[in-house]
Amino acid sequence: MEKRNILFLLVSIMVTAGVIIAGSHYAETKKEAMINHGKTKIVKKEISEKKQEEKEISEIESNRESIATIDYLKLVMAKKQKVSVSFFGGKEQQPEVIEPLQNWIGKELKVADLAIQSVSIPNPSTYQLITQNSVATLASNAPDVVFFQVPVVGDQEIDISLTNSKDYLVQLMEDIRAQLPEALVILVTPPPSSTLKEAYNSRSINYVSYLENLKEIETEEHFLYFDLHDQYSSYLEEQNQPIETTLEADGITMNSAGKALYIELFEKSLTQPIDTTSGIK
Numbered sequence: 001m002e003k004r005n006i007l008f009l010l011v012s013i014m015v016t017a018g019v020i021i022a023g024s025h026y027a028e029t030k031k032e033a034m035i036n037h038g039k040t041k042i043v044k045k046e047i048s049e050k051k052q053e054e055k056e057i058s059e060i061e062s063n064r065e066s067i068a069t070i071d072y073l074k075l076v077m078a079k080k081q082k083v084s085v086s087f088f089g090g091k092e093q094q095p096e097v098i099e100p101l102q103n104w105i106g107k108e109l110k111v112a113d114l115a116i117q118s119v120s121i122p123n124p125s126t127y128q129l130i131t132q133n134s135v136a137t138l139a140s141n142a143p144d145v146v147f148f149q150v151p152v153v154g155d156q157e158i159d160i161s162l163t164n165s166k167d168y169l170v171q172l173m174e175d176i177r178a179q180l181p182e183a184l185v186i187l188v189t190p191p192p193s194s195t196l197k198e199a200y201n202s203r204s205i206n207y208v209s210y211l212e213n214l215k216e217i218e219t220e221e222h223f224l225y226f227d228l229h230d231q232y233s234s235y236l237e238e239q240n241q242p243i244e245t246t247l248e249a250d251g252i253t254m255n256s257a258g259k260a261l262y263i264e265l266f267e268k269s270l271t272q273p274i275d276t277t278s279g280i281k
Helices: 003-062 071-082 096-111 126-130 134-140 150-155 162-179 207-221 228-238 257-270
Strands: 084-089 117-119 145-149 184-188 224-226
Touching: 003 071, 071 096, 071 145, 071 184, 071 257, 084 096, 084 134, 096 117, 096 257, 117 134, 126 134, 126 150, 126 162, 134 162, 145 162, 150 207, 162 184, 162 207, 228 257
Parallel strands: 084 117, 084 145, 145 184, 184 224
Antiparallel strands: none
8 A cells, every 4th residue: 555655656746747847848938939929020020121211212212303301311321321411611510509400310310420520610701711721621521411501791791792702602612512522512591690781891791692692603503502591580570589589699699599490490401302413323
């Protein structure tokens, strides 16, 4: 009887062990199956996202004559696996303006460390940009897109004639294109001023005349441009907001509200279609 009990106990132990081992094996198999299923879903999602990105890039490339600048940057990123942007010329290149734009563009491109350079000189004018060989400095950064913030105020301040202002700007553009043949160059008009409309230089020219001169050049030469000056003015008129509320006491320099508006309008311009065929081949 005692031997039978011992045998029964041994059999029970073996059965229990078998159940535990089988259960453990089943659990492990189930776990592995779930992990593999999860990996398969991730791979399928990555493949789907890649196909979607490739489709988007293909559509962008086939519509180069009318795509947003931000989409053009996506195209450059796809072609080169990197992208670089430079701001050139004007006084609007404070970090408080450049850094938010850098962050916004980087987020749109899904790039954490977007390369952005700022190339300017103290009190810039088209003449000084030429004489100080600023285009060579710009070219050394090898940017894919150049935002040329035209120094309209600087040209007025040093009494450059409208004809010379035009000639200098055209020369700068020719130099940029010669040294950066695949860069997309976009002229950017400055924010409006509350004091310069009535301020005339020794040639009896105010900054409005320089702005009108700039627009004529852009039309004649078919230059790409963001007209932030008119967009800025139109926004304030629509909001019935005095321009003085967006400028410092000098009536020229943007205050924090002005910079925020300028950034918002710049970002909006980056999403508007333009002809990008002059850029990367």
